[in-house]
Amino acid sequence: MRNITMTLPTARSSLTWSWKELLGLCKIKVVAVMLVCTAVGMALATPGLPPLANVVMGLLGIGLASCGAAAFNHVIDRHLDAVMTRTSRRPVASKRLPVVVALGWATLLSIAGVVLLAWQVNPLTAALTFASLIGYALIYTAFLKRATPQNIVIGGLAGAAPPLLGWVAVTGQISPEPLLLMLIIFAWTPPHFWALAIHKCDDYSRAGIPMLPVTHGVPFTRLQIWLYGWLTVLATLLPIMIGMSGALYFLVVLCLNARFMVWNWRVWRGLDSTAPIGAFWFSIRYLLGVFGALLLDHYATSLSW
Structure with a gap:
């Protein structure tokens, strides 16, 4: 009984730590700014208030996919992050979180976000969100960032998508x-x-x-x-x-x-x-x-x- 009492807090602490690290992959503050721009795109798409279901499901789906893209960024950039002061304490770069766990989390968030958009909002929003995810996580992070000093300019197209995604989530068209x-x-x-x-x-x-x-x-x-x-x-x-x-x-x-x-x-x-x-x-x-x-x-x- 004494051994069980001593080990339970340790297990609970480990679980809490893991969730904090997983949330740390999501770049919550960056995603929050993106969702504000998405919400404005939704509002501007209609003279009155946009449909509540589209707003809630749209923001949730786009938010999940954006968190997934951010998590992929952590995985792909882990070796670069490790040598930079600004990013060296990131969960994967500092090896506090295994790569396989981070990769699974990124995949889960991305799939959940895109599927939710296709199911509850409309296919075009899902397709554009998926394209933005690929643009940021793979084209920018894995290639452009390492290939050209114009990486921010070219890769910025994916980061500029939120108001378009919000608009399309309400209207279904570009x-x-x-x-x-x-x-x-x-x-x-x-x-x-x-x-x-x-x-x-x-x-x-x-x-x-x-x-x-x-x-x-x-x-x-x-x-x-x-x-x-x-x-x-x-x-x-x-x-x-x-x-x-x-x-x-x-x-x-x-x-x-x-x-x-x-x-x-x-x-x-x-x-x-x-x-x-x-x-x-x-x-x-x-x-x-x-x-x-x-x-x-x-x-x-x-x-x-």
């Missing part, structure tokens, strides 16, 4: 509006990630990953952040140009763009060593703000009618 929303995220991704790449340039160099500041130098990358920042600003104005959004969105996004470009200007000047990481963190709030403004303007306009 139209120009969600592609425009994708363009905003697509243009935003390089200045967002290259700011982090500058901050962690030594890490990427040590891991042998051809990120832009490693292959072309930090000054060149700062210039690209500045230029892509302006491209992002232009992309955020397109909803106004096509009549998708109105004055409220314009006023909010004008303020967001001003602050966004101040951060990019600080990075471009290269006089403040903390500017890249500051710009990186602000860019996340910026993207959420842009999509929040789209949502606010959409329902403000609907109520006015």
